[in-house]
Amino acid sequence: MNAMISMRHAALVLIAGTVLSTTPADAETRRFRLVWANDPTATATVGWEQVSGGPAVVHYDRVDHGTEVSAYAHRREVDREERFRGMHNCFARLTGLEPDTAYYFVVVDDDGPSRRFYFRTAPAVAKPFAFVAGGDSRNYRKPRRKANRLVRKLRPLFVAFTGDMINKDENGEWWQWFDDWQQTIADDGRMFPVLPHRGNHESGGNEVIDRLFDTTPGNYYALDFGGDLMRFYVLNSEIPAGGKQGAWLEGDLTEHASRIRHLCVGYHKPMRPVVLAKAEGADEYDQWAEVFHRHGVDLVFESDSHSVKRTKPLVPSTGPGSVEGFTAAYGDPNATVYVGEGCWGAPLRAADDAKPWMLASGSFNSFELVHVYEDRMEVRTVRVDSEAGVGGNAEGDDLGLPAGLAVWEPASGAVLTVEGDGGRSVEVATLEEGAPQPDLSGAAGRELLFRLRVPAGASDLEFRLSGGEGNADLFVNARTLPEVDDHQFGSSQPGNDERIAIGSPEEGAYLVMVRGTTAFSGVTLEADCTAPVVPPARVVIAFPRGSEWSYHDAGTAPDPKWKQPGALGWPKGRGQLGYGDGDEETTLQGKHLAYYFRRSVTLRDIDEISNVEFDLLYDDGAILHLNGVQAYRTASMPSGPVDARTPADTRVGENTRLVFSVDPALLVEGENVIAVQVHNQSTSSSDISFDLAMRVTRSGGAGVAGYLRFVAEHRSAAGETAPEQDHNGNGIPNFAEYAFGLDPFDPVTELSHLPRLVDGEGPAIEFVRRPDPGIRWVHQVSADRTDWRPGVEGEDFRMEVREAGDLERVRLIPLDETRKTFFRVEPVER
């Protein structure tokens, strides 16, 4: 009995302690929030819930007076009260603030002051800073709180929250959300302004965001940061993307884009979700993609899908090579990078709809950390699950990366760099080849800008200006905007007859400026080029069935590094590998649950690879890892962690064959490791089988353009003319013969063109090659013909190149004549 009483007392003490700890001096005010919806250099809105009593007053100053209210130089009474979502929301709009300055404040009501908070206004001049962007914090509070705590550790200038704060737009969920948001407040009281966006789960309409954060009725606006350094657009994808919002966006970009270095946009619904079950954002794409491109929007934050993605710089296009309305365009200064898609604390969805123009995709709790510099923005995707082990940035060091911070490291790199465009995000019209732009006019000094996209392999590019009156001149640059005094090509004749010819243009964007030396009118601009031979997409066998594999058949756990590059000393054997069926090329030890296989394959120009396909023969279950990442798991395998003692869930038929594709983003340039574990359903199983082929679909790069021209000129009939085929059956692929200056359709091969040993002043390797810029020559060296490595000119050999008619004769001379060196020469399509 005594024990029970003492237990009750202990419980009472505990409850009292809890109440006291959550009832500090700010008992009448809580759920604080700091919002930027106006000039962040001079304003900030302090919001809170007034629990009881009359509205409080904000006392603020540039000097920290702690909770000594009377010492604060300024005070601001409540500008707006909203009784909404079960809270009495109060907002005090602080104005007339100094840029890049810390402001300390307390919220004071009848019961006294709150704890002392502070924030920093945004700089008014170009100065590097950091901000955080992300969305979807609904229904998964644990990572939501972790992400919130990471905000205070990273100390960004602000947070762009791209919608779906809550799951159900009702009182309780908002209370929880604001309670959790308090965890963004640093221990020293610093608050981080939020730019709230509306998501579809803010289903109460635009008023929800406006009344809880005091932003704007339509939930769309734009703010400058760092003077002309960056402008951030908060857009609303829950209302028409066109209409009033679209007109405002077009007008604002027209007014501001030309002076801003970095243009960023945030909104909720993605144009092209990375999740298959999500419909495409037709309205957003139609109304915004072209506008973003025309005005040079650099970086877009999307949300909604509960997954992660990064794209290459994209331009909207429905032309050849485009996928779902976009093509990648690294050379286009107005191209836009899209990132997202909403993992601040929401149940995760598989990123199963990656596009060829995506750099990477994944599925984990995260947000984007952006460092903004004068010449670039660096985007890192921060994994929030390891928040507990993360240190913290010191005040004033918001560009640091605290110890323990887990940053996503996809194959394309941990840091996504979005380059600045030199502050010239001016409106650039599209110029189509063969489609004149008539009736150009302007006053003296007027600059009209156009962009022409030149495909790979095009030739004889010509820009012409003609007709009309006055005097306009023509300036052209590849990739960057031309200036009158800084351009690659220019024509400044009297009058309007200007012509610029470029014999071998680069692939990508050419930027054209028509500038009035005097007033001009009625002028026509046109561009022509010789179209390239478009290389067709083609399937290339990376390795066939029956290839050699290293294997581990001891029934034990493999070396932990078995999915990584490097030798492990495993035995080798050709496929099919297994036991029990009698059709194996390599017989393995029987009666184990798990078998492990690995091999590597060298792939180059992986940007051209649009599909990676595996042709798997297995029995009973298999998991395929590509470069250490699980890329595929057969349905017969259980979910969750798998080890050498894990059986397959079900037994499948003999030699079951499965063809499937994996995400090309998992590939890396150069050596790729394919690791496969095959599991038996039980140790009593009579057999196990494994073999694998890998095929990649290449879009075809510039490298084969010259070859295809050769094909068109030398062989009109159809046949085995694909680069990887062997038309004349001499064992050398067509492209290689072409590269060595041979005719792949001539059955007689000139052996002297192929690499051979010659002895002049010393031993050397000599071969003939075709001087085609589409061919990259790979020279490898080895001491034993087993381990090959890239040869380095100047260290391993020197190279002599002599002209031989239309071809070149090349000699590779080893620098160290004291030891034996083997050479391997490989022509590779660029």
Place this chain on the structure above:
Amino acid sequence: MPGDSTKDGRGVPGWVRLTVFLTLFCRGWLYLRWDSPLRGIFWSEDWMTWPVDFFLHLDWDAYASTSDAYLTFLFRAIGILLMVAGVGAFFVRRGRTRGSDLLMVALCFSVLHAFAAWFEKDWQIGMLLELALQAWCPLLLWIGIRRGFGAPAFLRTARLLAALTFVGHGLYAIGHHPVPGSFVTMSIRVLGMSEDAAKLFLQVAGWLDSAVAILILTPWRRAILGAGIYMVAWGFVTALARVVSHYDPAVRFHGVDPWLFETLVRTAHWAIPLVVVILVFKPSTRSVAS
């Protein structure tokens, strides 16, 4: 099929069977290929934390991180069931219990779908009402088979469901609930009007929806006919607007998938009012419209 009824003579059974087929089949496809509002319930931390812990012995962390694949599998299975049930709508006959059972199972899932959509829309009553025809049209077919397609119960149910659907639609259009951006966008894209004009247009349409919902429940034959004809026209146009407004040559299948299915899944919005018009315009001896 329309006009294939041997008992009715006015094609009503065919229209109802076709409606149920398209509703269930397309809903099934949307579950199979796309998604389901049931996900909102399964991912409700408040609702599911305890069941997940109790039945699956998983904490919410593990569940929220790994449940996507299982839910997708579940929705695909439901989708296949709905598609099969949709085809079965052509073959359900009185006395064939297996077909009726399948129809009832499909009805349960249709109603569950409506509930989930209501949940997703934060209990906005307009959403539940708007889905009345889609959710309950299998019941309408069942009543028709059991009692006859000209029976008073059949006609009363059809009128009631049509009224509920149009009230629900109207509650959004007039702004009782926040006007969905998609409504305004569809009006802008299909009709080429300004945003303000689109909002005004929707408001007028919303009030008309509410008016015809009342009229179709009145005992006056002419009122029912007028309201029914309006519902046929407006229900068809609003369904068709989905696929027209989302036509996009940049995406796979030009946006036909899912938007053609979103159009067809709303067949009940105009086909059931059409059935009402047919029955009231040309009543059988058993039909009592007023």
